[in-house]
Amino acid sequence: MIASIEGKVAHTGKDHAIMVAGGIGYKVFVPFPTLERLTLNETGFLHTLLIVREDSMTLYGFATEHEQDVFEILLSVNGVGPRLALAILSHLSLESLKNAVIGERAEILTRVPGIGKKTAQKILIELKDKLKLGLDTAPVTAFDDVNSDVLDALVALGYSIVEAQTAIQSFPPNTPPDVEERVRLALQYFA
Numbered sequence: 001m002i003a004s005i006e007g008k009v010a011h012t013g014k015d016h017a018i019m020v021a022g023g024i025g026y027k028v029f030v031p032f033p034t035l036e037r038l039t040l041n042e043t044g045f046l047h048t049l050l051i052v053r054e055d056s057m058t059l060y061g062f063a064t065e066h067e068q069d070v071f072e073i074l075l076s077v078n079g080v081g082p083r084l085a086l087a088i089l090s091h092l093s094l095e096s097l098k099n100a101v102i103g104e105r106a107e108i109l110t111r112v113p114g115i116g117k118k119t120a121q122k123i124l125i126e127l128k129d130k131l132k133l134g135l136d137t138a139p140v141t142a143f144d145d146v147n148s149d150v151l152d153a154l155v156a157l158g159y160s161i162v163e164a165q166t167a168i169q170s171f172p173p174n175t176p177p178d179v180e181e182r183v184r185l186a187l188q189y190f191a
Helices: 032-037 065-075 082-091 094-102 117-133 145-156 161-169 179-190
Strands: 004-012 016-021 024-029 043-053 056-062
Touching (some): 016 043, 145 161, 161 179
């Protein structure tokens, strides 16, 4: 099995990178936050998971071992394959996924393309039992209705869900629970 890869980043696509190591170019599918960390024509390092199927061998890469652990936990959910797990990690930060599971907020998962309400509820139920295996290593920040409205506003303004979640997580603890004020703070964060 290929446990990690270090090499020159020869190309990046919307969901993958071509890593050249030892003269061989490996196509590695990565979540969007990991893809943003890779710099073209520079050396990069990824923790990897090789998934072998009857008709394919696909390599998935992650910036951290924790991200890889969460990917593997998602794969253990009935009905979640590698592509859907990758989409979840591309559209939701690990913190948002954790908040969705702990708060049983299916609407957060339904923001991921390919996940409807029933699938989101199923994922939440199965992840609740598996939470201790990897998602509980980081502290939970409150993600209430105000932050949900702020997230929706930022996405409507053209920011990605991951960017919006990062801005929301940057709020100081004493931030007033006012949507307009929080949107203003998020826009300052982006500036």
